[in-house]
Amino acid sequence: MKKSKVFWGLCLLAIIFYAVVQVMISGGILDMYYQSILIQMCINIMLAVSLHIIIGITGQFSIGHAGFMAVGAYFSAIATMKLGLPFPVAILIGAIVAALAGLLVGIPSLRLKGDYLAIATLGFAEIIRIIFLNVDYVGGAAGMVITNLSNWTYAFMGVFVTILVIANFTNSRHGRGCISIREDEIAADAMGINTTYYKVVAFTIGSFFAGVAGAIYAHNFFIIQPTTFGFLKSFDILIYVVLGGLGSLSGSVIAAIFLTVVSAYLSGYPEERMIIYSLVLIIVMLYRPTGLLGTKEITSLFKFGKRGGSKV
Amino acid sequence: MEWLQQLVNGISLGSIYALIALGYTMVYGIIKLINFAHGDVFMLGAFIGFYAIARWDLGFFPALIIAMLLCAIIGVIIERVAYKRLRNATRIAALITAIGVSLLIENTVIYFRGASPEAYPEVLSNKSISIFGANISSQSIMILGVTIVLMILLQFIVHKTKIGKAMRAVSHDPDAARLMGINVDNTISATFAIGSALAGAAGVIFGVYYTRIDPLMGVLPGLKAFVAAVLGGIGSIPGAMVGGLVLGVVETVVSALGYSLWRDAAAFVILILILILKPSGIFGKNTREKV
Amino acid sequence: MTANLLLEAENVGIQFGGLKAVQSVNMHLNKGELIGLIGPNGAGKTTTFNMLTGVYEPTEGIITFDGKKINGLKPYQVTKLGISRTFQNIRLFKDLSVLDNVKVANHNKAKHGIFASILRLPSHFAGEAKMEEESIEFLKIFGLDIYKDEMAKNLPYGMQRRLEIARALAAKPKLLLLDEPAAGMNPQETHDLMELIAFIRKEFDLTILLIEHDMHLVMGVCERIYVLDHGQLIADGTPQEIRSNPKVIEAYLGEEVVE
Structure with a gap:
């Protein structure tokens, strides 16, 4: 029951945080610039957490996450701009199509392991991007002009649901099955875990929420272009997950928040920003390859939960 | 006779891929690392060649040799500074580091000279030679010649020299090689040096042939060269050569058929097909995890 | 006997490339038995385990478990049917x-x-x-x-x-496969472990197949023993029969002597 208390406590905390920010926005304390950073932060958290379930939990090395984000972005944009559907429906459409894309990519490629899987996912993401580049219906290389519909409420809801679903999944027998695949695939198989099934499930859930993030992203800027979703974007997402600590949900959230803020402050110095970024990446990998938190969660550091497993 | 011309174009492009792929495949064979920074060494080679030709008025061959030498040194520095500590790290840490090194090289170059492209000076006379009714540029033939010479040289190094024997031994079993008195660290450095030199050569050749270079030029050819290495069977030197050539020809054919926008997708479709159907590639060996 | 039959392997073998790692193995395990599988290093014991648990698919022969053919099933499916295992190199x-x-x-x-x-x-x-x-x-x-x-x-x-x-x-599981469970343990730990194995066998109504190097242990606890050498079964029978079997003595000559 103690765990349940922690859960509801964190939910309450999140809702209070949402309300405070909403009041500050309504009261004009947070201007458009800060709002936009907050929304960007939410998008990055969703991307990080949705990749965390694939790499951190299930141990499947996917480096093409931006591809699924692109699917979510484009299909939600088609829903609002071409079909005139309401934004929430569009988010759902984007997410579902992204999940289907994840399923389609996952079934053949998840037979591969390690580096080979990484390269295959990268290849799939590039193919997805090139398809959008070549379809005139969505504007080709020029991209698609989109109305700004995203706001703090949508972004926050997106993050909330993403974290909730993935944390609940992780703390169940299904999540443990996925973690056992990360730890030792052969042993997991021998213990009765249907490894292919769970890999595909994790991949599909991850793609679904990458789609949600993509949908909110698409409606936050005024235009989306295929170049946005190249492998540099995939690497960005990967960096959140790895810097935060592979296997740590709170770690990837913290890394996403931190790096969004750093990026925003350094946005006037793009070259310096990228040099610092890459240096930090190399140094962290050389001196602390498990990332910020390792597989631990921030809650375990405060002794909320009783143990150091993957708990939220 | 247009197809013959396209074939020659494809082979020229393919030989550039092959030269880069060799570095990938050798490094992967020896330390099981996808060296993402390899494409950027290729870019550095192109820029070194550019400055050698445009600023110091050197000819093609001196520029090529300088680029190869400097790239070899850069490759060894990358290995010693960034990768050496990762020998026992997880695969993901190694791959992320490689991505980090790649981003670092690209952005350092952009920081010092900006992101604008550079036009390569014409160092090789470009005459059209008519063979069987096809117009084939003398440059294509030159590129092909240089590539073939480099590959023969590589085969000689790998199969006939002491360091080549050491490289093969280390890639087969590093621990056993160490016990047999092989200096594993030096062997790995030598592998990086040779692979990077080949990438540097590919950079200069690319510059001469396509005339336009920029700091991000290494990214896509780098990835495609990796595809070529996988296609040929990663770790296999003849595989990288064949894989590169096949990829170059396929891309040229796709372009020639009027689907030039899909050209980049072709490489990745090939990659995925080969990974799913025969992950060990054309010349690769199947391995099985011991339980 | 057939009513009691839990697992049967008929002419089971596997080939890696051109190498026949294990060939024509015939085995049967009855419900409730504790059986030993022994043999010199590289005899194919673990490979046999891997075939029984679906890690490797046999290239010849049929394995039947609880009346069902299990060749070609994935490890997790085999586990769901009721075969569970441990690993030689702890996983x-x-x-x-x-x-x-x-x-x-x-x-x-x-x-x-x-x-x-x-x-x-x-x-x-x-x-x-x-x-x-x-x-x-x-x-x-x-x-x-x-x-x-x-x-x-x-x-x-x-x-x-x-x-x-x-x-x-x-x-x-109904059948538990233990791959060298006592490897690296001292005599006291080994002794405790064996008592534990005997206990769980009774408590959970298990059939157990055991790979073990320690001869004392195998001879002491197993009811029947299969002996593999060079990928082939060379003997099976009670510990007494195995002890006096000339083929077994020959296979182990130069290793530890069977007492």
């Missing part, structure tokens, strides 16, 4: 807690689905609570319950071996 989930290691194997009998867990439905809590309770019971049998929140990798070696057996047992 625990190192970064999971001791309790979670057992819970993973306990997974099979749980019913709550993914959506129940995501939505935190009552069935999720009920299912998880039951898994937790059962898993702790398994840990208690092996004296591991005091370590339940410890990461598996932090356990001492002997405890890791025990945890592997506890985990295999949590998959609720």
Whole structure:
């Protein structure tokens, strides 16, 4: 029951945080610039957490996450701009199509392991991007002009649901099955875990929420272009997950928040920003390859939960 | 006779891929690392060649040799500074580091000279030679010649020299090689040096042939060269050569058929097909995890 | 005898490339038996295990378990049918807690689905609570319950071996395959382990197939013994029969002498 208390406590905390920010926005304390950073932060958290379930939990090395984000972005944009559907429906459409894309990519490629899987996912993401580049219906290389519909409420809801679903999944027998695949695939198989099934499930859930993030992203800027979703974007997402600590949900959230803020402050110095970024990446990998938190969660550091497993 | 011309174009492009792929495949064979920074060494080679030709008025061959030498040194520095500590790290840490090194090289170059492209000076006379009714540029033939010479040289190094024997031994079993008195660290450095030199050569050749270079030029050819290495069977030197050539020809054919926008997708479709159907590639060996 | 038959291997063999690792193995295990599988290093014992558990698909022969043919099934399917195993070179989930290691194997009998867990439905809590309770019971049998929140990798070696057996047992098998369970243990630990194995066999009504190097141990506890050499069965029978079998003595000559 103690765990349940922690859960509801964190939910309450999140809702209070949402309300405070909403009041500050309504009261004009947070201007458009800060709002936009907050929304960007939410998008990055969703991307990080949705990749965390694939790499951190299930141990499947996917480096093409931006591809699924692109699917979510484009299909939600088609829903609002071409079909005139309401934004929430569009988010759902984007997410579902992204999940289907994840399923389609996952079934053949998840037979591969390690580096080979990484390269295959990268290849799939590039193919997805090139398809959008070549379809005139969505504007080709020029991209698609989109109305700004995203706001703090949508972004926050997106993050909330993403974290909730993935944390609940992780703390169940299904999540443990996925973690056992990360730890030792052969042993997991021998213990009765249907490894292919769970890999595909994790991949599909991850793609679904990458789609949600993509949908909110698409409606936050005024235009989306295929170049946005190249492998540099995939690497960005990967960096959140790895810097935060592979296997740590709170770690990837913290890394996403931190790096969004750093990026925003350094946005006037793009070259310096990228040099610092890459240096930090190399140094962290050389001196602390498990990332910020390792597989631990921030809650375990405060002794909320009783143990150091993957708990939220 | 247009197809013959396209074939020659494809082979020229393919030989550039092959030269880069060799570095990938050798490094992967020896330390099981996808060296993402390899494409950027290729870019550095192109820029070194550019400055050698445009600023110091050197000819093609001196520029090529300088680029190869400097790239070899850069490759060894990358290995010693960034990768050496990762020998026992997880695969993901190694791959992320490689991505980090790649981003670092690209952005350092952009920081010092900006992101604008550079036009390569014409160092090789470009005459059209008519063979069987096809117009084939003398440059294509030159590129092909240089590539073939480099590959023969590589085969000689790998199969006939002491360091080549050491490289093969280390890639087969590093621990056993160490016990047999092989200096594993030096062997790995030598592998990086040779692979990077080949990438540097590919950079200069690319510059001469396509005339336009920029700091991000290494990214896509780098990835495609990796595809070529996988296609040929990663770790296999003849595989990288064949894989590169096949990829170059396929891309040229796709372009020639009027689907030039899909050209980049072709490489990745090939990659995925080969990974799913025969992950060990054309010349690769199947391995099985011991339980 | 047939009514009691649990597992039967008929002419089972496997080839890696051109190499015949194991060939024409005939084996049968009756319900409730404790059987030893012995042989010199490289004889194909673990390979045989891997075929029985679906890790490798045999290239010849038929394996029947509980009346069903299991050739070509995936390891997880074989486990669900009721064969569970340990590994020679311990394969625990190192970064999971001791309790979670057992819970993973306990997974099979749980019913709550993914959506129940995501939505935190009552069935999720009920299912998880039951898994937790059962898993702790398994840990208690092996004296591991005091370590339940410890990461598996932090356990001492002997405890890791025990945890592997506890985990295999949590998959609720009918047949338990133990691959050198006493490897690296001292005589006292080995003795305790054997008593434990005898206990769980009775308690859970198990059939056990055991690979072991320690001759004393195998001769002492097993009812029947199969002997593999160079990928072929060279003998089977009671410990007495095996002891006096000239082929076995020859196979072991130069290794440890059978007493």
